[in-house]
Amino acid sequence: MKKPELLVTPKSVEHIRALIQAGADAFLIGEQQFGLRLAGEFNIEQITEATKFIHHSGKKVYVAMNAIYHNDRVDRLASYMQKLSEIGVDAIVFGDPAVVMIKRETGIPIPLHWNPETIATNWFQANYWGKRGATRAVLARELSMDEIIEIKENAEVEIQVQVHGMTCMFQSKRPLLGHYFMYEGKAMEVENRKHARNMYLHDKERNSKYPIYEDLNGTHIFSPNDVCMIDELEELLEAEIDAFKIEGVLQSEDYVIAVTKCYRQAIDAYAESPDAYFDIKEELLAKIEEIQPKLRPLDTGFFFKETVY
Amino acid sequence: MTLLQNDHISEIHDGKRVIVKKPELLAPAGNLEKLKIAVHYGADAVFIGGQEFGLRSNAGNFSIEEIHEGVKFARKYGARIYVTTNIFAHNENMTGLEAYLRALENAGAAGIIVADPLIIEACKQVAPKLEIHLSTQQSLTNWKAVQYWKEEGLHRVVLARETSAEEIKRMKENVDIEIESFIHGALCIAYSGRCVLSNHMTARDSNRGGCCQSCRWDYDLYAVEDGESKPLFEEGNEAFAMSPKDLKLIESIPKIIELGIDSLKVEGRMKSIHYIATVVSVYRKVIDAYCADPDHFKIKQEWLEELDKCANRETASAYFEGAPGYEQQMFGEHGKQTKYDFVGMVLEYDEETKMVTLQQRNYFKPGDEVEFFGPEIENFTVVIDEVWDEDGESLDAARHPLQIVRFKCGHKLYPHNMMRKEMR
Ligand code: SF4
Numbered sequence: 198m199k200k201p202e203l204l205v206t207p208k209s210v211e212h213i214r215a216l217i218q219a220g221a222d223a224f225l226i227g228e229q230q231f232g233l234r235l236a237g238e239f240n241i242e243q244i245t246e247a248t249k250f251i252h253h254s255g256k257k258v259y260v261a262m263n264a265i266y267h268n269d270r271v272d273r274l275a276s277y278m279q280k281l282s283e284i285g286v287d288a289i290v291f292g293d294p295a296v297v298m299i300k301r302e303t304g305i306p307i308p309l310h311w312n313p314e315t316i317a318t319n320w321f322q323a324n325y326w327g328k329r330g331a332t333r334a335v336l337a338r339e340l341s342m343d344e345i346i347e348i349k350e351n352a353e354v355e356i357q358v359q360v361h362g363m364t365c366m367f368q369s370k371r372p373l374l375g376h377y378f379m380y381e382g383k384a385m386e387v388e389n390r391k392h393a394r395n396m397y398l399h400d401k402e403r404n405s406k407y408p409i410y411e412d413l414n415g416t417h418i419f420s421p422n423d424v425c426m427i428d429e430l431e432e433l434l435e436a437e438i439d440a441f442k443i444e445g446v447l448q449s450e451d452y453v454i455a456v457t458k459c460y461r462q463a464i465d466a467y468a469e470s471p472d473a474y475f476d477i478k479e480e481l482l483a484k485i486e487e488i489q490p491k492l493r494p495l496d497t498g499f500f501f502k503e504t505v506y
Numbered sequence: 507m508t509l510l511q512n513d514h515i516s517e518i519h520d521g522k523r524v525i526v527k528k529p530e531l532l533a534p535a536g537n538l539e540k541l542k543i544a545v546h547y548g549a550d551a552v553f554i555g556g557q558e559f560g561l562r563s564n565a566g567n568f569s570i571e572e573i574h575e576g577v578k579f580a581r582k583y584g585a586r587i588y589v590t591t592n593i594f595a596h597n598e599n600m601t602g603l604e605a606y607l608r609a610l611e612n613a614g615a616a617g618i619i620v621a622d623p624l625i626i627e628a629c630k631q632v633a634p635k636l637e638i639h640l641s642t643q644q645s646l647t648n649w650k651a652v653q654y655w656k657e658e659g660l661h662r663v664v665l666a667r668e669t670s671a672e673e674i675k676r677m678k679e680n681v682d683i684e685i686e687s688f689i690h691g692a693l694c695i696a697y698s699g700r701c702v703l704s705n706h707m708t709a710r711d712s713n714r715g716g717c718c719q720s721c722r723w724d725y726d727l728y729a730v731e732d733g734e735s736k737p738l739f740e741e742g743n744e745a746f747a748m749s750p751k752d753l754k755l756i757e758s759i760p761k762i763i764e765l766g767i768d769s770l771k772v773e774g775r776m777k778s779i780h781y782i783a784t785v786v787s788v789y790r791k792v793i794d795a796y797c798a799d800p801d802h803f804k805i806k807q808e809w810l811e812e813l814d815k816c817a818n819r820e821t822a823s824a825y826f827e828g829a830p831g832y833e834q835q836m837f838g839e840h841g842k843q844t845k846y847d848f849v850g851m852v853l854e855y856d857e858e859t860k861m862v863t864l865q866q867r868n869y870f871k872p873g874d875e876v877e878f879f880g881p882e883i884e885n886f887t888v889v890i891d892e893v894w895d896e897d898g899e900s901l902d903a904a905r906h907p908l909q910i911v912r913f914k915c916g917h918k919l920y921p922h923n924m925m926r927k928e929m930r
Contacts, residue, residue, distance in 0.1 A: 265666075265697055268673050271648045295650035298657075315713060316594045316643075316699050321624035339705050339713075340596070347597045367721070368700045369748070370668045370825070376832035377727065377746050386738070390729070396738070398725035398746060403707060407725075415697075420706055492730065504709050506716035 199437050200468050202257070204357065205457055206445040208237035210247050212453070219454045220461025223257035223440070225290065229413045230270065231277060232261025232290070233314075234365055236445035236453070241277075245284050252285070263292040263312050264414055265368075271295050278305045288332065297329050308332040310357070314365060315339060320351035327354040333439065338364040338424070342500045346436045355439035360426040361456055362444030363408065364498065367418040374411050394447060397492070406492055408447055419447065424498035427459055427485055428478040434467050448490075455488050515766050516800065525797035529762070530769040532588075532686065533786045536776055538568070541576045541587070543779045546922050547881050548790030551586040552576070553619060555775060558606050559591040559599065561643070561715040570609045577614035586616035592641035594622050594699070594713040607633040617661065621699065630659065637661040639686065643699040643713070649677040656683040662768065667693055667753070668825045675765055684768040689755040690785055691773025693824060695721050695748045695835075722749045744838035751834050754821035756813060757805055759792045762826075764800075780848030780867075783924055784816040787881060812885070815846045815926065846926040849876060853910070855919040862915045870927055871903035878915075880923030888915055 205221040207213045213224060226239040226247055239247060244260060251258045260281050266274070274295060281289060282305045289296065292313035300309065311317065311326040312335035323334035333355035336345060349356045374396065378386040390396065397406045398418065405421035424444075426433070433441070443460060445453040459481045467474035489495055515527045533549035535541035544552045554576065555567040568576065568589075577587050589610050593599065607629050610618060617637030620626050621644050629638055639662040640646060640655050647666045655663050662684035665674065669687070677685060694701060701712055703720035710716030724745035727738045739745070753773070755762065762770060770793070772785050788809050796803045819842070822834035849870045854863040870876065872890050879885045893901045893913045904911045 265645055265700070266648045266651070267669070268648050268676050271650045274650075293648070293651055294654035295648050298650050298654050314700065315702050316621070318594045318596050318713070319600060319622070319624060320597065321595075321600065321627070322622065325623040325627065339702050339711065344597050366702050366706050367696050369696045371695060371750075371830060371835075373695075373748050373835075374727075376835055377837070379832040380835070380837050381739075381743050390738075393729065395730045397728055397730070397735075399728055400707070400723070400725055402723075405707075406728075409727075418703070492735075499705070502709065504705050504711040504714075504716065506711040506714035 198434065198468055200464055201434065201438050202440040203457065203460055203464060204259075204440050204442045205453060206236040206443070207247075207453075208445065208450050210239075210243060210250065212237070212450045213247055213250060215450070215454050216457055217251075217254050217256060219457040220465075221256065221457050223259065223287075224251055225259050225261055225442075227261035227290075229264075231264055231274075233263050233265075233292075233368070233414060234417055234446050235261055236448070241280055241284075244281070244286065248284050248286055257287040259288045259290050259310060260286045261290045262296055263290050263314075265370075266293050266295050275299050275303055275305075278303065278307065282307050290335070291331075297326075300330055310335060311354075312357075318344075320348040323348060323352045323354055323356070327352075333357055335442075339499045339504065341503060342432055345438070345500075346432065349436045349438055357440035357442055358433060358438050359424060359442040359444055359498075360430065360433070361424055361442075361460065363419045363423050363447060363493070364444070365417055366407065366420055368415055370415040372411050373416040374409065410447075420498075422494045422496040422498075423489070424500075425482070425485055425495040426497060426500065427463055428482045429497060429500065430463055430467065430478075431471065431474070434464070434474075452488055452490075456485060459484055515764060522799065523801050525763055525800055527763075527766060528797045529767055529793065530586075531786065531789055531793060532769050532771045533782055534691075534772060534775040534777065535576075535782065536567075538572050538576055538579075540777075540779050540782055542579055543922065544782050544786055545580050545583050545585045547783045547786040549585060549786050551588060551616070551769070552580065553588040553590055553771075553775075556589045556591065556606070556610065558602065559593050559595070559625065561590065561592050561713075561717075570613050573610065573615060574613040581614075587614070588617045588619055588637075588639065589615045590619045590641070591625050592619050592621045592643050593715060594643070595624050596714070599714070600624065603628050604632045607636065611635050619664065626658070626660070639684075640664060641698075642666060642688070645697040645699050647673070649673075649680045652677045652681045652683060652685075656681050662686055664688075664771065666697060668697060670825050670828060671758070671761055671765060674767060678766050685766075686769035686771055687762070687767050687826075688753055688773055689759070689762065689770045689789065690753055691777075692752050692819070693750045693773075695750045722747070747835065747837050749836045750824070750830075751820045751822040751836060752817070753824045754813070754817075755823060755826055756789065756792060756810065758823065758826055759789070760796050760800065760803060763793070763796055778816075778848060779851075780846075780924060780926065781816040784812065784879070787879065788813045790881075808885075812879070816844055818842060818844045843929065845929060846877075847929055848924060849927045850904070850911075850925040852878075852880070852919045852921055852923040852925070854921060855915075857918060860914045860916060861912055862919055863910065863912050864925065866904040866906060866909040866911055868907075868927070869903060869905060870925075872901075872913075874927055876925050876927050878917070878919060878923055878925050880920055882920045883917070883923060886917050888917070
């Protein structure tokens with residue numbers, strides 16, 4: 198069996214060291230000017246430092262350039278990509294076709310991973326972007342297990358699936374928190390809470406809590422539950438999904454380290470024998486449940502839930 | 507305003523500047539009746555939903571036969587029909603696509619509005635006569651991405667609602683492709699295609715037409731401090747809300763035309779024929795007046811008032827005139843009633859007897875003051891005198907939907923003119 202790559206989103210260079218210890222194979226980093234909803238901010242110097250370290254450990258590093266770009270930021274893409282190429286990162290993660298254009302025009306030789314989040318819903322699109330330079334497609338989190346497996350069976354590119362953590366449900370360009378405070382005449386709050394990441398919306402009808410924050414890219418709202426597939430990995434492993442992502446946004450460093458260790462163990466056990474995985478999966482789930490923040494219930498996302506339309 | 511390099515927008519005729527690049531006015535229609543009204547009231551093109559591959563599963567959708575009939579009707583006016591096929595397909599939606607696209611082509615649709623490259627590529631292969639327009643679901647926000655879609659052979663791109671006039675200008679300067687932009691109607695507050703609130707809250711897939719506007723519900727905002735949830739609202743505060751005011755760019759039409767935007771889109775396939783007729787006829791007048799004499803153009807108060815007669819939410823300019831502030835959202839209110847009811851549609855008018863034959867659409871009675879409007883007439887108001895049914899029986903009120911009634915009216919009327927009544 199081919200082991201999937203275990204991809205994590207670190208908060209800092211220090212965090213990367215611990216995550217390598219914990220068994221991560223690859224890292225997604227970047228900064229909000231170019232990438233969306235990152236666990237930590239890494240400027241070019243930090244990317245340089247992190248890349249050296251990650252490569253030294255024989256691991257991979259990908260840089261997020263998956264923001265929805267307006268004209269002003271398009272002007273800066275080429276030089277940023279050039280720098281990333283010099284640093285030698287292993288791939289750029291994109292959603293906006295502007296990145297494909299710039300790669301074409303400049304010939305910058307970095308592989309691309311296609312990740313437009315919600316809209317990556319079928320294998321045709323995965324292959325379409327494959328023909329345009331993508332080596333990997335990152336699937337929407339709103340797909341079912343069957344859909345994911347069918348995509349993998351038909352894909353000519355690598356397939357990445359998120360197996361753990363929260364997912365984004367909504368991105369608006371408008372600063373919605375700021376607007377709410379302004380409407381209520383609380384100008385102080387606009388400033389005070391600009392960078393805060395501790396807010397949530399309470400949906401009384403469903404009794405759900407949706408984390409919400411603002412940054413350069415607008416307002417982001419997240420799922421009320423954290424996906425956790427630790428005890429349901431069999432089908433994904435059997436299908437040889439190429440990469441499993443643990444999303445660390447809005448989680449603590451320690452939490453992400455502990456979760457990474459669990460998935461490392463699960464993947465390694467399964468590679469040994471499916472039985473070895475079955476023997477430990479309940480235990481691994483219990484470990485995660487133990488450290489799970491009390492406001493964040495675990496679930497299995499859309500893997501086993503059908504949506505209608 | 508300076509003219510753009512690559513687009514020839516105006517010329518001087520007999521010492522007077524006129525607009526030679528008149529944009530298309532593009533209207534929505536949820537069924538054949540609405541399509542016909544949109545065209546009759548002055549739309550240059552109409553977008554409709556077919557029965558497959560489109561968002562808005564509940565918007566009322568056209569069968570292939572109905573599309574064909576709509577196309578035939580539109581052609582008489584020189585108008586075009588586009589069909590939205592803008593879902594992001596899941597594997598299960600991939601079958602039947604080619605046959606469907608061929609059927610649209612055969613039915614005479616001028617183009618399709620698409621988001622998923624799966625449908626784009628299939629269309630190029632099997633239905634090459636259809637124009638391909640990129641849907642706003644792709645949230646297209648920069649000129650480089652516009653260039654990408656140009657190179658992919660698309661005819662037109664519909665921009666994200668988050669693009670400003672300045673941004674569109676640069677797209678136009680850099681890429682030779684048709685640009686379609688929203689001028690009127692409801693908005694997503696999220697980047698289109700990037701909202702799955704409904705998937706989570708109601709297990710309905712918003713990118714396949716299942717959106718239930720969860721963004722317009724009320725929420726309470728909290729912060730977690732020291733492990734405790736602390737409310738960020740007090741007694742008397744409104745709930746946290748994300749509801750945007752509807753888009754209305756009537757006063758920006760001159761700027762939009764000078765930018766060389768090719769198609770001006772009105773949103774709302776679920777809207778009534780009264781809404782479509784009102785909105786289309788007002789924008790028709792504004793566009794025509796500006797193009798005929800741009801240098802002496804002034805927006806008329808009566809146009810603004812007319813447009814308001816079908817509004818049921820507050821309106822704003824969203825991103826076109828720069829980033830919208832909090833005043834462009836609604837807190838603690840959820841729309842209002844329209845000021846006018848659509849009460850009847852003219853079927854016939856007999857100039858000799860001054861008798862109107864009208865199809866009732868809402869309750870009215872003798873003594874009511876009503877207003878007539880339509881593409882052939884200037885709006886006017888009359889008080890209804892005696893009303894008869896088809897058999898000549900005098901009525902105390904027109905109570906029944908679609909009932910045929912008659913009454914006298916001194917002003918000349920035309921079929922499809924509409925009658926509305928102010929609500930009190
Ligand atoms: S919930 Fe609101 S923002 Fe989201 S898709 Fe629906 S209308 Fe748009």
